[in-house]
Amino acid sequence: MKYILMMNGKKADFERYAQWSKEDLQANVVFMRAFSKELKDSGAFVATEGLAWPSEAKLVRAGKDGEPVTDGVFPESKEFLAGYWIIDVDSPAQAYKIAARVSQAPGPGGKPGNLPIEVRQVLSSHADLGL
Amino acid sequence: MTQQKQDSPVEHLLRELTPQVLGAVARRFHDFASAEDAVQEAMLAAFTQWPRDGVPENPRGWLIQVASRRMTDQVRSEIARRERETAVAREADPLAPAAGIESDMDPDDTLILLFMCCHPALTSSSAIALTLRAVGGLTTAEIANAFLVPEATMAQRITRAKQSIKESGVSFHLPSPLERAERLPAVLRVLYLIFSEGYTSSIGAHLQRLDLAQEAIRLARSAKALLPADAEVAGLLALMLLTDARRAARTGPHEELIPLDKQDRALWDRAEISEGIELLTAALSKGSVGLYQLQAAIAAVHDEAARPEDTDWPQIMALYELLKRVAPSPMVTLNHAIAAAMVHGPSQGLALLQSLDGDRRLAEHYRLDAVRGHLLEMLGDHASAIRHYRAAASATTSIPERNYLISQASRLEETEQSSSQKTSVP
Numbered sequence: 001m002k003y004i005l006m007m008n009g010k011k012a013d014f015e016r017y018a019q020w021s022k023e024d025l026q027a028n029v030v031f032m033r034a035f036s037k038e039l040k041d042s043g044a045f046v047a048t049e050g051l052a053w054p055s056e057a058k059l060v061r062a063g064k065d066g067e068p069v070t071d072g073v074f075p076e077s078k079e080f081l082a083g084y085w086i087i088d089v090d091s092p093a094q095a096y097k098i099a100a101r102v103s104q105a106p107g108p109g110g111k112p113g114n115l116p117i118e119v120r121q122v123l124s125s126h127a128d129l130g131l
Numbered sequence: 132m133t134q135q136k137q138d139s140p141v142e143h144l145l146r147e148l149t150p151q152v153l154g155a156v157a158r159r160f161h162d163f164a165s166a167e168d169a170v171q172e173a174m175l176a177a178f179t180q181w182p183r184d185g186v187p188e189n190p191r192g193w194l195i196q197v198a199s200r201r202m203t204d205q206v207r208s209e210i211a212r213r214e215r216e217t218a219v220a221r222e223a224d225p226l227a228p229a230a231g232i233e234s235d236m237d238p239d240d241t242l243i244l245l246f247m248c249c250h251p252a253l254t255s256s257s258a259i260a261l262t263l264r265a266v267g268g269l270t271t272a273e274i275a276n277a278f279l280v281p282e283a284t285m286a287q288r289i290t291r292a293k294q295s296i297k298e299s300g301v302s303f304h305l306p307s308p309l310e311r312a313e314r315l316p317a318v319l320r321v322l323y324l325i326f327s328e329g330y331t332s333s334i335g336a337h338l339q340r341l342d343l344a345q346e347a348i349r350l351a352r353s354a355k356a357l358l359p360a361d362a363e364v365a366g367l368l369a370l371m372l373l374t375d376a377r378r379a380a381r382t383g384p385h386e387e388l389i390p391l392d393k394q395d396r397a398l399w400d401r402a403e404i405s406e407g408i409e410l411l412t413a414a415l416s417k418g419s420v421g422l423y424q425l426q427a428a429i430a431a432v433h434d435e436a437a438r439p440e441d442t443d444w445p446q447i448m449a450l451y452e453l454l455k456r457v458a459p460s461p462m463v464t465l466n467h468a469i470a471a472a473m474v475h476g477p478s479q480g481l482a483l484l485q486s487l488d489g490d491r492r493l494a495e496h497y498r499l500d501a502v503r504g505h506l507l508e509m510l511g512d513h514a515s516a517i518r519h520y521r522a523a524a525s526a527t528t529s530i531p532e533r534n535y536l537i538s539q540a541s542r543l544e545e546t547e548q549s550s551s552q553k554t555s556v557p
Contacts, residue, residue, distance in 0.1 A: 123528055
């Protein structure tokens, strides 16, 4: 079963991240690289991407003629996706364990950030209602 | 189905030869993990060379030679590395020349490999990956594609599976009859999981992906040929055939699910049904009835009904009662309740479902809601049925199931509205 692990943050979190010290940043990068390797070595890795920061994010809708209409003013409380991992594991428990691991990524001062990781199962095209 | 990916003759030959070649190389070098890699490389070499240069006169011997050479090179470079490290010269090359290849042939090789790859020390996903590669002769890329994961991830699972085998200390030999009896359920389970993976994925998936259901049937056929006296192996093959026979009818043009009672039975594969029934009849006469034979028997009763109303539900109910005793599980209870509802009416089925409330084992709780919705609909309690269909739809993790359950709810709602409109007209 596949799961997506999403790391979200508010605009202010991203702005704070921009002010991290070089050492803190370094520690975080080292942790993330090690985490990525662990995922690959365990045979659970499917995909991962980090996203550009939300300062340039736009909300797009189709206008009357189908042309894009963009909107970019977001309330302060809005959460933005910072990055995600897609994993393929045998049980939800395994997915939670991996999510907890990445939640330990070090934050300022090298302390575990304890970031909330949103875990959602990816829909499958399988169906077996006993039909 | 004609749209499925078909093997070329070379592919077919290579896949048939894989377990035989692997058996010979693993036995000669006493190293299953490395032999498995070497055979995969030999297969890939053959896959590019044979279509171009023609199939060699002795394809099996060719593959063993190439794989053995890879093994020898690997061992030599390993020795060279160690020599460089320790600066201790070796006296002689410990590797015998690749002679006597044909005498390596052992008909039990495929069986040894099956027991090895489906070892209980492995997780299901590892065992599935390794079985498909080492016994099924599939490439890592094909297996990765079938499970929609990157090739590197699948390669890693295979490596880890072989590591677990190494650590568990299993050597390359046929398990004793006692061990075999103990470990056969794990083998059958892996084959059945491969089948389910293929059978339950929607039709669209079969277009671009390897047909895992057919692959599982092929593996079950070879297991059946190697263990002809075992009734459960035959039962598993029968179950696969009797289920697969309905595949073309179970989804509509937009990949929507079609339940058994709405399927176009003319689309059922008669050849698969008769082969399955023949296998099952022979297996049941052996006397030791297990869970695969019972499930196959249930599938056979469905397949034998020309119309849904001809289904022998009392027999299906009796078979589920047996299954409840042989292999109790919440899913069996759920299916037994449906059969009981068909025999004694929906109230009886709903009463049986109560035993599942609060059953923590029913991880896929949405199925309970789906079945409850169905039985409540039979009872005429449409409002409750709609509620349960929607609860099931919100909990399932499958797109076709969710669409099916939402449609069930909306269909009932429409009939409710049109009937209330009718009654409100004075």
